Amino acid sequence: MVKWTELERSTVKAIWEKIDIDEIGSQIWARVLIVYPWTERYFGSFGDLFTITAILKNVKVAAHGRMVLKALDKAVNNMDNMKRTYADLSRLHFQKLEVDPDSFRLLADCITITIACKLKSALSPQSQAIWQKFIYAVVDAMSSQYR
Amino acid sequence: MSLSAKDKAVVKNFWAKVAPKTAEIGGEALGRMLTAYPQTKTYFAHWSDLSPSSAQVKKHGATIMAAIGDAVSKIDDLTGGLSALSELHAFKLRVDPANFRILAHNLILCLGMFFPADFTPEVHLSVDKFLQNLALALSEKYR
Numbered sequence: 001m002v003k004w005t006e007l008e009r010s011t012v013k014a015i016w017e018k019i020d021i022d023e024i025g026s027q028i029w030a031r032v033l034i035v036y037p038w039t040e041r042y043f044g045s046f047g048d049l050f051t052i053t054a055i056l057k058n059v060k061v062a063a064h065g066r067m068v069l070k071a072l073d074k075a076v077n078n079m080d081n082m083k084r085t086y087a088d089l090s091r092l093h094f095q096k097l098e099v100d101p102d103s104f105r106l107l108a109d110c111i112t113i114t115i116a117c118k119l120k121s122a123l124s125p126q127s128q129a130i131w132q133k134f135i136y137a138v139v140d141a142m143s144s145q146y147r
Numbered sequence: 148m149s150l151s152a153k154d155k156a157v158v159k160n161f162w163a164k165v166a167p168k169t170a171e172i173g174g175e176a177l178g179r180m181l182t183a184y185p186q187t188k189t190y191f192a193h194w195s196d197l198s199p200s201s202a203q204v205k206k207h208g209a210t211i212m213a214a215i216g217d218a219v220s221k222i223d224d225l226t227g228g229l230s231a232l233s234e235l236h237a238f239k240l241r242v243d244p245a246n247f248r249i250l251a252h253n254l255i256l257c258l259g260m261f262f263p264a265d266f267t268p269e270v271h272l273s274v275d276k277f278l279q280n281l282a283l284a285l286s287e288k289y290r
Binding site for chain 1: 259266268
């Protein structure tokens, strides 16, 4: 189980409070699909993903990004229980969706980068370090049922 | 994942835009790398101050970014252009190449932070590929 200090808890919450899930969620998913195009393998039903313009305009992409960020909200509010919080989702991604867990790391990095673009210098180096500890703990929890 | 003509054009264009801030971005990226990935501090134990505000960190970050800028101008032959730097990193500094990816992540983060409007997903894609190719060229002489 990951240990969190009071500073880490408050930093993660403070960053999360500044994030507009609707705005950022749609951006993040488009970024992942554009920068790491092999992740498109999981989204055959999303329609036109053939060009960058199409990805940026795709409503299913935007909706999916918002859905994923809403699920991240669970982690922010259950930092001491992430593995248990995400056990079902992890199993789903492994057994049913068949997602390579390496993709979680790519997504985590894109989330961090998008947040940095939004918050700019308000995301101090220390805050970035704390946020990354948090998001990699989420990646671990999401990978935990892959066995 | 080699660089297409489009990637090269995108990188050159973007680098021209960020030119006035490259020194600052380099220092910022290095400081963030040392803070968020403490294992990277092992390569800088000879410095007295490894905090993001350290003059040593800022100076070295600027040096790194200047070298990357030079690599942009040699984008058609990164392996040749980075040969001397590769030897330095392989034989003298002996930096584990896994760390190039870590630094790249922090560089990308800072580029996005300083130029959010210009760092579109399309630019992000080409810059990510460029830094990956740069890391490969830098690792060329390792073994």
